[in-house]
Amino acid sequence: MAAFLGLDIGTSSVKAVLVDEAGAALAEAGRPLAVSRPRPLWSEQDPEDWWTAAREAVEAVRAAAPQAWRELAAIGLSGQMHGATLLDGAGRPLRPAILWNDGRCAAECAELERRVPRFRARASNVAMPGFTAPKLLWVAAHEPDIFAATRMVLLPKDYVRFRLTGEFVGEMSDAAGTLWLDIARRRWDDELLAACGLTSAQVPRLVEGSQVSGHLSPDLARAWGLDGRAIPVAGGAGDNAASAIGIGAVAPGDGFLSLGTSGVLFAATDGLRADPDRTLHAFCHALPELWHVMAVTLAAASALSWVAGLTGQGDDIPGLIARAEAFASDESRRAAAPLFLPYLTGERTPHNDAGATGLFAGLRAEHGADALCHAVLEGVALAFVDDLEVLRGADVALTSCMLVGGGSRSAFWAQLLADALGIPLDRPAGAATGAATGAARLAMLCVAPPERMASICAKPPVERRFEPRQERHAEMKPRHDRFRELYRAEVATRPELPLSSPPSAGAKA
Numbered sequence: 284m285a286a287f288l289g290l291d292i293g294t295s296s297v298k299a300v301l302v303d304e305a306g307a308a309l310a311e312a313g314r315p316l317a318v319s320r321p322r323p324l325w326s327e328q329d330p331e332d333w334w335t336a337a338r339e340a341v342e343a344v345r346a347a348a349p350q351a352w353r354e355l356a357a358i359g360l361s362g363q364m365h366g367a368t369l370l371d372g373a374g375r376p377l378r379p380a381i382l383w384n385d386g387r388c389a390a391e392c393a394e395l396e397r398r399v400p401r402f403r404a405r406a407s408n409v410a411m412p413g414f415t416a417p418k419l420l421w422v423a424a425h426e427p428d429i430f431a432a433t434r435m436v437l438l439p440k441d442y443v444r445f446r447l448t449g450e451f452v453g454e455m456s457d458a459a460g461t462l463w464l465d466i467a468r469r470r471w472d473d474e475l476l477a478a479c480g481l482t483s484a485q486v487p488r489l490v491e492g493s494q495v496s497g498h499l500s501p502d503l504a505r506a507w508g509l510d511g512r513a514i515p516v517a518g519g520a521g522d523n524a525a526s527a528i529g530i531g532a533v534a535p536g537d538g539f540l541s542l543g544t545s546g547v548l549f550a551a552t553d554g555l556r557a558d559p560d561r562t563l564h565a566f567c568h569a570l571p572e573l574w575h576v577m578a579v580t581l582a583a584a585s586a587l588s589w590v591a592g593l594t595g596q597g598d599d600i601p602g603l604i605a606r607a608e609a610f611a612s613d614e615s616r617r618a619a620a621p622l623f624l625p626y627l628t629g630e631r632t633p634h635n636d637a638g639a640t641g642l643f644a645g646l647r648a649e650h651g652a653d654a655l656c657h658a659v660l661e662g663v664a665l666a667f668v669d670d671l672e673v674l675r676g677a678d679v680a681l682t683s684c685m686l687v688g689g690g691s692r693s694a695f696w697a698q699l700l701a702d703a704l705g706i707p708l709d710r711p712a713g714a715a716t717g718a719a720t721g722a723a724r725l726a727m728l729c730v731a732p733p734e735r736m737a738s739i740c741a742k743p744p745v746e747r748r749f750e751p752r753q754e755r756h757a758e759m760k761p762r763h764d765r766f767r768e769l770y771r772a773e774v775a776t777r778p779e780l781p782l783s784s785p786p787s788a789g790a791k792a
């Protein structure tokens with residue numbers, strides 16, 4: 284029986300999943316990744332770390348299911364979006380990749396919108412510091428030698444593809460997050476590239492997520508015990524579109540809430556539904572002629588990891604959440620609970636404010652790690668209330684909402700989110716590895732006949748539904764009002780963040 288590998292280059296870890304022809308998981312493995320923050324607002328990773336973690340995760344699934352591995356029929360890729368990976372003429376990274384939650388280039392976003400007439404209509408999105416294009420303007424201004432040496436700009440999973448196949452290929456869902464794509468026509472936009480001093484020779488050839496992008500190199504196929512066979516590698520998808528494929532969110536109104544390093548409220552749409560002024564992201568889906576929108580909160584499960592580390596509970600996240608749950612079981616404690624703004628790496632939806640900072644408010648002597656953790660879980664949920672308002676304001680249908688990502692392991696958080704949003708959330712089987720599963724499904728699609736599309740993209744069984752509790756929804760409304768007030772106070776009182784570095788002498792305008 285054929286097997287398919289899905290490889291997800293997440294922000295906190297690389298995940299590999301091996302599935303059979305029916306999509307059932309045969310083996311799973313993960314390898315952690317660290318994020319480097321050498322200066323305020325910066326967020327970087329070494330592309331070599333992605334490749335090392337990817338190889339180790341592959342070796343682990345190979346060791347766990349050796350027989351199935353020998354039947355490997357195709358590989359699919361998924362990855363954190365937007366990361367600028369700059370390569371020289373020999374395909375070597377010129378600097379650490381600048382990630383999706385890096386906030387250094389707010390000025391370059393304004394510059395980009397100034398350079399291109401009707402920028403937002405053209406890119407279908409507002410320029411945000413996490414996206415790829417403004418990062419290239421930043422590199423041109425601050426690291427001109429590196430900019431001059433750049434022969435290719437890849438996204439994270441496309442760099443791993445390059446290491447797997449030796450080819451420079453990207454796909455639509457991830458390319459849409461660069462701000463260089465004509466998202467309606469699904470092709471590079473030369474004018475958007477030129478605004479950053481680039482040409483189409485410096486970005487990869489594009490395929491759809493379900494098409495073959497290349498083949499595993501003969502050397503790797505041999506090293507991985509695959510008899511030098513030519514294993515196709517599917518286009519794959521940015522991690523959010525990949526998660527959607529993993530849970531069958533392809534029809535208009537199908538959506539999910541993702542609790543990964545970032546928080547994402549995603550909805551598949553009937554055609555391209557751009558609404559850039561609301562900070563809604565409008566991107567290509569991973570299948571031809573499909574699009575989606577999403578509202579993005581930059582720190583979700585990463586805020587939980589942060590507070591767990593801060594309180595010395597980094598090795599026991601479930602234990603800390605259990606303490607938060609016990610704290611919140613008392614109504615009077617909930618009423619006097621501290622509030623948290625989760626803007627540890629700035630915020631996208633609805634503020635597009637890279638300089639936003641995190642904040643605890645309402646602390647008292649009786650509050651300990653339990654109250655802080657509760658505040659973080661609640662603060663992320665309140666940020667998702669903002670996200671849902673943006674989707675509704677843009678008239679985007681969200682008829683069903685699944686729950687995916689590492690944070691979905693917590694039933695307490697899932698219930699808190701359902702209560703805050705006032706909508707039911709369905710946790711499917713395999714929720715924590717949805718993006719890798721989606722990548723494996725795209726691998727299947729790249730070798731399967733088109734009539735198998737619907738069965739491969741089927742919705743997985745719902746393992747648990749979280750219904751909103753009306754009294755808790757009502758209880759959280761005034762807390763959301765205070766959350767919004769707190770952001771206004773944060774804007775008024777935030778410290779002036781130092782500039783990451785002054786432009787170098789040879790900087791271009």
Ligand SMILES: Nc1ncnc2c1ncn2[C@@H]1O[C@H](COP(=O)(O)OP(=O)(O)O)[C@@H](O)[C@H]1O
Binds near residue numbers: 585
């Ligand atoms: N038991 C748990 N309950 C809730 N959250 C968890 C649990 N275990 C891990 N997490 C969270 O999952 C996050 C990782 O999620 P993941 O979807 O793998 O992220 P990414 O794809 O961005 O690497 C971590 O930041 C951590 O806070």
Ligand SMILES: O=C(CO)[C@@H](O)[C@H](O)COP(=O)(O)O
Binds near residue numbers: 362413522543579
């Ligand atoms: O920037 C975005 C979406 O626009 C993020 O969702 C990244 O794609 C990272 O995803 P996770 O690592 O949090 O899954």
